[in-house]
Amino acid sequence: MALMTEHDVLAGVGPRLRALRQARSMSLAALAAETGLTASTLSRLETGKLRPTLEQLLPLARTHGVPLDDLVAAPPTGDPRIHLRPxxxxxxxxxxxxxxxxxxxxxxxxxxxxxxxxxxxxxxxxxxxxxxxxxxxxxxxxxxxxxxxxxxxxxxxxxxxxxxxxxxxxxxxxxxxxxxxxxxxxxxxxxxx
Missing domain, CATH: 2.60.120.10 (Jelly Rolls)
Structure with a gap:
């Protein structure tokens, strides 16, 4: 199995961000207000013109209510169980x-x-x-x-x-x-x- 490069992991972030925003019928301006990022930055992230940073992805994951792994399409571990830690x-x-x-x-x-x-x-x-x-x-x-x-x-x-x-x-x-x-x-x- 080939290892995914950083470029491979980040390549699909823009389309996933756009799909999440559109699924919520949210404008770039409304998303900017919720995340603290500018509408311009969000647009460049969605079009792939800006490489996302962790500081940008964290508020986006929180706002959309998805794990960070979903934004970057981290490869599945093969184990769907949630490992509970009391x-x-x-x-x-x-x-x-x-x-x-x-x-x-x-x-x-x-x-x-x-x-x-x-x-x-x-x-x-x-x-x-x-x-x-x-x-x-x-x-x-x-x-x-x-x-x-x-x-x-x-x-x-x-x-x-x-x-x-x-x-x-x-x-x-x-x-x-x-x-x-x-x-x-x-x-x-x-x-x-």
């Missing part, structure tokens, strides 16, 4: 399920049993969160309200509202969570209460 934070485990930059991110979150969960103040941050309880029970503290959710139940909320999620039982609780720092709603809702 992250342990403050007593719970977070498993990232998505690899693309920006947009809605998916996680599996495992909360330890209630007896092992230290009490913490409610927190706020920019974004929007949706979660679905896979196993166990959780308490959702949302402002001055408290909700108990079990397997098969879901909730969504604006994370600027003071909140906390903790296990409500003696077993760990497992949740599938969608989170967006941009405040995009998941379009899946559940009545809380």
């Amino acid at each position: 992250i342990r934070r403050s007593g719970f485990t977070v498993v990232p399920l998505t690899r693309r930059p920006g947009g809605i991110q998916a996680y599996k979150v495992i909360y330890p049993p209630a007896a092992r969960t230290p009490a913490k103040p409610l927190r706020t941050h920019d974004g929007y969160e949706w979660f679905y309880v896979l196993n166990g029970q959780v308490h959702l503290f949302l402002g001055d309200q408290q909700y108990r959710l079990g397997p098969g139940e879901a909730a969504e909320f604006d994370t600027r509202t003071p909140h906390q999620i903790v296990s409500a039982g003696t077993e760990p609780a497992e949740l599938l969570t969608l989170f967006s720092a941009q405040g995009e709603q998941a379009h899946l809702s559940s009545q809380l209460g």
Whole structure:
């Protein structure tokens, strides 16, 4: 198998960038406003008159919601599996399920049993969160309200509202969570209460 040269990898970037922009019915001016690149630079990238740099490709990948590898057509590794790397934070485990930059991110979150969960103040941050309880029970503290959710139940909320999620039982609780720092709603809702 022949190795791809840098020229081979970058040759198709322009047409891929144009196709992504056109698929979103986006003008060069609108894309320039979102990425911080000039419309002229974007046009030259799309026509192949300008060789792309990493500093230009990163905001484009983020804006279009695609992995950088998709922009440069990196050769496939032959293994389609996502290699999950659990992250342990403050007593719970977070498993990232998505690899693309920006947009809605998916996680599996495992909360330890209630007896092992230290009490913490409610927190706020920019974004929007949706979660679905896979196993166990959780308490959702949302402002001055408290909700108990079990397997098969879901909730969504604006994370600027003071909140906390903790296990409500003696077993760990497992949740599938969608989170967006941009405040995009998941379009899946559940009545809380």
